[in-house]
Amino acid sequence: MAHILGAEALHLEVPTKTVFDSVTLGVDEGDRIGIVGRNGDGKSSLLMMLAGRREPDSGRVTYRGGTTIGVLDQADQFDDGETVGNAIVGDTPEYEWAGDPKVRDVIAGLVADLSWGAELESLSGGQRRRVALARLLVGDWDVLFLDEPTNHLDVEAVAWLAEHLKRRWPANQGALLVVTHDRWFLDEVCTATWEVHDRIVEPFEGGYAAYILQRVERDRQAAVIEQKRQNLARKELAWLRRGAPARTAKPKFRIDAANELIADVPEIRDKVSLQSMAVSRLGKEVVNILDVDVSYSDPATGEPREVLTDIEWRLAPGERTGILGVNGAGKSTLLGLISGAVEPTSGTVKTGKTVKVAQLTQRLDELEQHLNEPVRVVIGRLRTSFTVGSGSKAQELTPGQLLERMGFTSAQLSTPVKDLSGGQKRRLQLLLILLDQPNVLILDEPTNDLDTDMLAAMEDLLDSWPGTLIVVSHDRYFLERVTDQQYAILGGRLRHLPGGVDEYLKLRQAEERAKEAAVAGGGSAGAAGGVQASKAAQPAQPKLSGRELRDAQKELASVERKIERMQRDIKTGREGLATLDQGDYQLLNAEMAKITALEAEVDELELRWLELSELLG
Template structure:
């Protein structure tokens, strides 16, 4: 295969450490490379050096003559005032871009639901990410560099992106290098894996599953080197071979070798023992949702908007369930019914007498009261031990041992909570919840800011947790890994998915096709939009509320742009400060997304 680009003797230092020391690599036509490693070990720095966006301290990167390169940064940057349409196709006339199959496919897959003339500043974080991806993918490139392309994307968008990248080039043409913590995406798209660790880049054949096998072999040969990582990798490999039909049916690596390596690895979860412990802690009744519905009163119109209806769900002790649904489908409302934060407007919700519910939210509110305290002080205020495992395998861990298991070093125990990285804060947040010993645990997007090793550590901890687990996550691998069944919210109702995420994606495609056909039929009958039917007072109230929402969105968007511009002025080697600032930006983007939903609803009512 023809050579596309090469790196020779790359050396990179930051103020606190040497990131790379004499790294030499090559990329050929047909390569599809996933880059993995711990947070802070240099994955993004490597990608940017290869893309010639960052200069190494020594060494060089060379391209074959005429090679075209496209880059997706972690930050989605746009010109002030730019619209969705202009960002994606530039100054091309409609007849020019509409004649290109690739461009039409990208637009349909990523931005078809967005207003073509909407300013980028008005979009949520997830929508901006889709526009940035579309802007890149409509172009023709020999090499694509993607840095965390699945950030802010839902399950459907991630599946579309994986399919597009697999079809984008003919066999043995083009090249892809991607940094991501999404292990399903890595396994679906990549045919080679580079692990960044200890100032080197170590290549492995195959996607994520093959990488795990080879890493286990490497660790076995190294005997006592990084024993804990070896155990987690072997356990994850066991799940890949036993519990994921989509992978086990494909000969991605040597089956005999894999079976030999996991011959003495027990099942990922001892479900019988865990369920027995869950019943002992919870009794037979956990949370019963009985024909429940939730409707919210619209302040302007005085009308009720139904979010959930006729939900019938009896959560069992030890049940592990994943919840899927598009943004706005009602996932958060359903979690609120379970936790008791949301009262049903019809039907009822009954909680067992011994139920103790805890929820890991997307925010970090649990840590705010401990912001200035060192980690060891925070943990020392809680219980003195935590039980993992069940039966004869039960093990008592001190809070310090639990922290070590989740990747905290002894030096980090003296670090104030406010100075931790985003991933460290996320792990500490989970530990605080687990140390409070709940018996029903709700996880809302728990994988944010975690690298693949820390995700495996979290999964390992949850494997021995005896309680009822409810998970909402766009991380398909994590969802399938820690839950035993999946449900989806469609049209306000809850539907069981016997075939899991694959079935959900099929149902969503069918739903979109039905909407498209109904829209075409309605357009042929009534091509003009209907005018608003609000009374004079209602119209004035809705217009006033719409204006207020627009002002809030405009203010937040300006704050986001200002914060993003400020990132460039920060010390790029200070990962703690950068992560802290990114967390603030993410929170503002989430608020904009919520306001956008409110704006769309008001706009529809106003006609």
Template sequence: MAHLLGAEALHLEVPTKTVFDAVTLGVAEGDRIGIVGRNGDGKSSLLMMLAGRREPDGGKVTMRGGTTIGVLDQADVFAPGETVGHAIVGDRPEYEWAGDPRTREVIAGLVADLDWESGLEALSGGQRRRVALARLLVGEHEVLFLDEPTNHLDVEGISWLAGHLRRRWPSGQGALLVVTHDRWFLDEVCTTTWEVHDRIVEPFEGGYAAYILQRVERDRQAAAIEQKRQNLARKELAWLRRGAPARTSKPKFRIDAANELIADVPEIRDRVSLQSMAVARLGKEVVNLVEAGVAFGDRVILEEVDWLLAPGERTGILGVNGAGKSTLLGLISGAVEPTAGRVKRGKTVQVATLTQRLDELEEHLQDPVRTVIGRLRTSFTVGSGSKAQELTPGQLLERMGFTSAQLSTPVKDLSGGQKRRLQLLLILLDQPNVLILDEPTNDLDTDMLAAMEDLLDSWPGTLIVVSHDRYFLERVTDQQYAILDKHLRHLPGGVDQYLELRAAEERAREEPRTGGGAATGGGATGGAAAGGGAAGASIEPALSGAERRAAEKELSAVERKMERLQTDAARARDGLAGLDQADYTLLNAEMVKITAIEDEVAALEERWLELSGLLE
């Protein structure tokens, strides 16, 4: 594939540390690269250097002549007095942008609900983010650099964006580099993962799930150095294999290898023990909502909500922004009183809420972390039954990624992610038995999200989660509900069912209004809905019966051949030990054979991925 841009011997320093040292890498047409790593290790800096937005202290970035790039950074900056429409299409005449299928699709997918003439100053952060994305995506760019594109987007917006990026360029064309902590998004969009750590950039094939598998294998080889990180990654891999097998679709021999890796890993949560402990702490009655409703004046937010929360229940709540998720959480916590029906709470219920704000830390801003934690409990129990373990607050902090040096840091000087982790620990040390998490993943990198998930796995109480991070939601909860048309609805099919219901709602809403014409300026969309609704992805023509059978037959043959070649390569590598190590000619000949086998496997894997995509 043709080379688009590259970096040679990049070096970057900040006042307190060296961020990158002699980093060399390249981007070719067809690359879809996800960039992951701990907060502060340089993900955004790398992205901005490659995009030409930041000068390295050493080395250079080169780009193929004429290559066009588009950049979405974390700050959504617009000109004063800018309107939604002008920010997206500029001074282009309406007939021009309304006749462009891509522009219509982007407008329909991201800003269909916004007033075309509205000033951007009046919009929320999430709405401004969608406008910034739309402004970028309506353009023609060979390379897109996206820094946290899913921030402030809801589940539908994230699903639409993933679908758009998958089909934005033909196969083998264009390039995408994205920094995000949304692991579902990484799996949906990226075919390569770059991990930024310890002043280097380490590449991995595949999206997040494949990256986790490869990282586990790497960490197993260096267990003495990174034991803690290895165990956490292996546990997450166990969930990937057992809880969401579709995400790690691999040839059978790779599935077998993954299963061997997790053979000795226990189930993510000991549900029986946790349920028993939850009943002991809560009793049989937690919070019961009986025909509950909430209205503010003439505006009805929720109506006829029936929900009996059980001890140890772990539930995710879905809904568009403004659907009433926060109001529902308020009913559970007692912050909101119902205007219809009733809410009954058990006598022993102690509700705690991790809000999107950092209110719990306000009174501690000037204090060192060590002092703040020292005022609370002297120990915290994690696990259950025979696996129960008493941890000190300091050990809890270490488990959540704080170093001993950071214990002396004033709270006000912590990063956003560190404050978020400290906020959760303060709440857990207060020992609630009903925990509400409202967008808990903000400001956390993928490693810290995994650490939070690991901690919540051993928490014995009722857990209610509102999050646009689909991966986190599915990982820590056992069931999902959605607020649809002011009612609470159970989703046996999870997030996929929710997206289908929302897409059906959008189609039903659009049918009376659309007549197949072009978009009009006032509403910004009109007939543009042809490009996709809020849930977004257009439906590609299905394979015929004969084509599907042929593809399935070829897929099976490719898997068998890959498995045979892997066995041949392993046997050949084992045979090297029996050769005369001084006979360099013979050793070189054998290595040439092994390399040829591995190259053939790589080519077959490419074909396997193509066939798998056709059969999805």
């Protein structure tokens, strides 16, 4: 493949340390590279040097002649008074940008809900981030450098961005380098991973899952990496292999090697012990939300606006649930019902007598009163020990050991809280909450400012926490990793998602198509206005006759039976592969082809199941 850019002997120092020492790299046409590593190890510095935004102390970066480069910084900078439309398309006439399919796709995918003439100063951080992304992606670039592109994006926007980047260039053309802590995004988009550590850049094949596997293999062979980090990587791999079947089907993941590697790794959570401990701490009743409606007064009109409708949810002891929904859907209101901060307009919320709720918010309020105190003093004041694990695996940790487990060094224990990085403050905030021993824990966007290793450490800590866990997060990987089930707020109602995040995205796409169809039926109103209006109308619910209703119910039951039967056949087929002659490649390929065909048929049946479920409400 053709060479695009090269870096030779890059050396970079900051006042306290050497960041890179003689790093040599190359980027070719078709490369899709994810850059990972601990906070402070130089990921963003590397990206900006390769993009020409930062000069190395020595060494050089060269580009193929005529190469065009697009860069997304962590900070979204705009001119004063600039509007959404002007920021994205500038002075380009509407007939030009509205006639470009790529520009229309970017606008529809990222900013369709924003007013074209809104000033950027009036937007939230997440909205400004989407505008900055749209401004970059409407351009034509040979190479894109993206620094934390998924920050502040919701699950749908992250899924759209991943799909856009996968089809932005033809195969073996263009190049992408991205720094992100979003592990699902890395796995979905990237075909190579660079790990930045110890003043070097180490390349790996494949996305995040393949990188984890290779890193564990490297650690086992070298036997020089710390045991704690290795164990976390092994545990991460165990979840990738066992807990997410869709990932294991990807060719990037060498399944035989993974099976051998994790043969002796137990399940990530001892659910029986955790459930038993949760019941003993909570009793059988946690929080029961019964027939609840919540309305707020609209500040513009003074009229009541219904946020949540007919919510019925009985939280169980030890339940681990993720909540999905677009911004403004009512996620924070739902969390407020659980914590007691929000009173229902109608219905009742019953809280168990022994329930102690704690919430990790997006803000850092818990640290405000401790800003001038050393970390060791803040932690030591609360408790002298903390129990991790359950049953025979229970372990007592001191505050210092707990801090070390979450990535704090001995030197950092004497650091005042105000001098910690954003990621360190986030970890300390979680530890303060856990040391207070709540039995219902609400996490609202807990992954902000954390690198992939620290996210794995947080997940490891939560695996041994015995209580009811409610998580709201746009980090799809984290959400699927720490929760056992997901719900979505759609149209003000709470809906269970047996198919997880994939089902949620399909439901949202169906909802958007219905809205667009409703708008199209009522006439169109110009390019920009039409894009915004597609988000506004509510889909009309089809009315079924008695016979149609019965037919749909019968088909739904039939589809469910077929899915169950075919999943059993797939399981039997996979187990049967082990009994075949492993040297008979023709037979093995034929059996795998049968299994693959069954899996494809199950995918189609699941889509039909979703359509019927929507039809029946």
